[in-house]
Amino acid sequence: MATLGELERSVMDILWDAPDPLAATDIRDRLDGKELATTTVLTVLGRLESKGFVTRERDARPHLFAAATTRAAHMAELMHEVLGTAPDREAVLARFIGQVSAGEADTLRRMLSDK
Amino acid sequence: MTVTWVALAVLAVALAWPVPILLARASWPSRAPATALVVWQAIALAGGLSMLGALFSYGLEPFGPDLASGLAAFPGWVLSGSLPAGTTFLQMFAVSGGILLGLHLVLTLGLTFGRAERSRRRHAQLVQLLSAPMPERPGLRLLDHEAPVAYCLPGTTRSVTVLSAGLVELLDDQQLRAVIAHELAHATQRHHLLLVAFRAWRGSLPWFPIATRALDAVTVLVEMLADDRARQQVPDEALAASIALVASASNTAAVSSLDSGADAAARALAADGDSAERRLTRLITPGRPLGATARAVALVCSAALLAVPTVLIVAPAVVS
Numbered sequence: 001m002a003t004l005g006e007l008e009r010s011v012m013d014i015l016w017d018a019p020d021p022l023a024a025t026d027i028r029d030r031l032d033g034k035e036l037a038t039t040t041v042l043t044v045l046g047r048l049e050s051k052g053f054v055t056r057e058r059d060a061r062p063h064l065f066a067a068a069t070t071r072a073a074h075m076a077e078l079m080h081e082v083l084g085t086a087p088d089r090e091a092v093l094a095r096f097i098g099q100v101s102a103g104e105a106d107t108l109r110r111m112l113s114d115k
Numbered sequence: 116m117t118v119t120w121v122a123l124a125v126l127a128v129a130l131a132w133p134v135p136i137l138l139a140r141a142s143w144p145s146r147a148p149a150t151a152l153v154v155w156q157a158i159a160l161a162g163g164l165s166m167l168g169a170l171f172s173y174g175l176e177p178f179g180p181d182l183a184s185g186l187a188a189f190p191g192w193v194l195s196g197s198l199p200a201g202t203t204f205l206q207m208f209a210v211s212g213g214i215l216l217g218l219h220l221v222l223t224l225g226l227t228f229g230r231a232e233r234s235r236r237r238h239a240q241l242v243q244l245l246s247a248p249m250p251e252r253p254g255l256r257l258l259d260h261e262a263p264v265a266y267c268l269p270g271t272t273r274s275v276t277v278l279s280a281g282l283v284e285l286l287d288d289q290q291l292r293a294v295i296a297h298e299l300a301h302a303t304q305r306h307h308l309l310l311v312a313f314r315a316w317r318g319s320l321p322w323f324p325i326a327t328r329a330l331d332a333v334t335v336l337v338e339m340l341a342d343d344r345a346r347q348q349v350p351d352e353a354l355a356a357s358i359a360l361v362a363s364a365s366n367t368a369a370v371s372s373l374d375s376g377a378d379a380a381a382r383a384l385a386a387d388g389d390s391a392e393r394r395l396t397r398l399i400t401p402g403r404p405l406g407a408t409a410r411a412v413a414l415v416c417s418a419a420l421l422a423v424p425t426v427l428i429v430a431p432a433v434v435s
Contacts, residue, residue: 005243012244051240071245075260078241081234082264082277083365092235094301094310094337096265096294097361100391105363111395112359 007044010034012053016071021057021064116176116185119427123169126424130162131325139328145397147405148339150413152309155329155336157417159316162325163220165424167213172428174209177202181431220319227315231307238268242277249278255295257283263364267298274302285364290357293349300344306337335390342394355398362391 014030015022022030028041045065048054053074057064084099100108135158138144144151168182175185177199178192189210192198198207246256256277258264263282268275276298283291301307313333317326345354405413 006248009244009247053240053244074241075245078238078245078258079260079262079264081238082266083262092231092238092269092307094267094269094298094306094341096297097358097365097391100362100365104389104392107392108359108362108395111392111399112355 004044004047007031007034007036007040008048011041011044011048012067012071015054015065015067018066021060021066023060023062023064025062027065116172116181116431119182119431120169120173120176123165123172123424123427126427127162127165127169130158130165130420131323134158135325135328139324139332142402143405143409144332144336145339145393146402147410147413148336148343150405150410152333152336152340154413154417155313155333156309157420158325159313159329161420161424163316164421164428167217168424168428170209170213170216174206174211174213176206182428183432223319224312224315227318228311231311231314235269239270239275242268242275246277252295254299263361265294265298265361267301269302269305269307276302281364282361285360286357289349289353290360293345293354293357294361296345296348297341297354300341301337304337304340304344306341309333309337335393338390338394339397342398346398351398351401355395358391358395358398 010031011027014027024038024041024045027045028036028038031041045054045056049056049065053068055066055068057066082093082095084095138151138154138158144154171186172182175182175189178188179185242256242258246258249255249257254276256275258277258279260279261281261284262279263285264277264279265282266277268277276295278291278294282294286294310330310333313326313330317330320326342354
């Protein structure tokens with residue numbers, strides 16, 4: 001049983017891989033292994049649209065959906081935040097290791113090998 | 116009341132400058148991180164309390180024999196548009212300063228928590244879309260990225276721990292368990308609340324050692340606390356190895372994989388300081404944990420730190 005969050009991820013994967021905007025029925029057909037109603041897919045698309053991940057062509061009948069930006073752009077946004085290089089973001093993550101300088105990295109390696 | 120405000124002012128100055136500098140230089144906190152965190156919180160709270168208390172009890176002196184009656188009488192005087200005889204300009208200045216400082220502290224805390232919550236929600240959405248759950252390890256998500264990173268994203272109900280593919284590649288099974296135990300400790304002990312509070316504290320008083328030193332110290336201390344939790348589950352060597360491996364690998368891979376981040380990376384670098392080195396040092400040459408007596412003394416001192424300004428503010432009203 002896929003959660004709503006996992007469904008959102010599957011839908012985004014389809015949109016990221018598609019070269020052109022897709023209708024909800026196309027997306028439903030590509031969600032293999034899941035028997036879903038088109039309304040469910042539309043609900044998921046609506047949630048993704050309100051979060052800014054998906055754009056909707058309202059002139060088309062039926063509406064066509066596309067990813068707002070590429071997967072790579074989202075990944076870059078996430079990694080900037082993870083690495084603490086995102087400007088004007090309140091840090092919310094507890095990273096295992098923060099940034100280290102090249103000098104410190106050498107010191108750490110030496111400390112471990114001298115042991 | 117003169118005695119009260121002088122004592123509070125002395126305490127405020129002591130807690131704003133020499134005390135945090137001394138504690139930041141002390142070596143015992145790495146031997147008892149939990150105790151040291153309590154002391155830092157006591158210093159921050161007592162510092163704020165005595166700053167506000169000193170301003171108000173000096174400024175409200177003409178309004179009543181003690182702070183409580185002064186506070187009670189103050190709005191009436193202000194509304195009537197006059198002041199008690201003998202009120203000096205400096206005293207009005209102190210009262211205004213106290214009100215502004217109080218508002219400033221509360222607002223900054225609220226704003227910082229609000230901003231953190233917005234970033235957290237956005238990040239949680241990105242994690243949801245970009246990472247896959249790890250079936251063999253419930254509660255963990257795998258991010259398909261070559262940079263070796265591990266982090267905990269705190270949540271209101273449920274926290275998420277994210278590992279990158281690069282990290283899983285880099286570490287062996289035991290080292291991976293060390294990292295996971297470390298991150299889960301952050302989540303269960305809710306360290307992010309402490310960090311946001313101290314970040315707000317620094318945001319509101321950026322020029323005070325009490326705020327900047329406290330944030331730096333608290334940041335390292337929660338890492339040590341999480342390390343100690345991991346050490347209960349894996350040998351020290353595994354944790355030490357994972358710290359050194361992740362640190363040196365992320366130094367080469369992670370930052371260079373992102374363009375335009377160089378300036379910000381340099382800033383983050385300055386902020387993180389020698390945290391990894393200090394964590395590794397205490398794993399490789401462990402000092403004995405701080406004795407029970409010493410820990411008790413530190414806790415009693417913390418309680419006293421909080422009690423003194425509270426008593427100074429409240430007691431005159433109770434006595435009279």
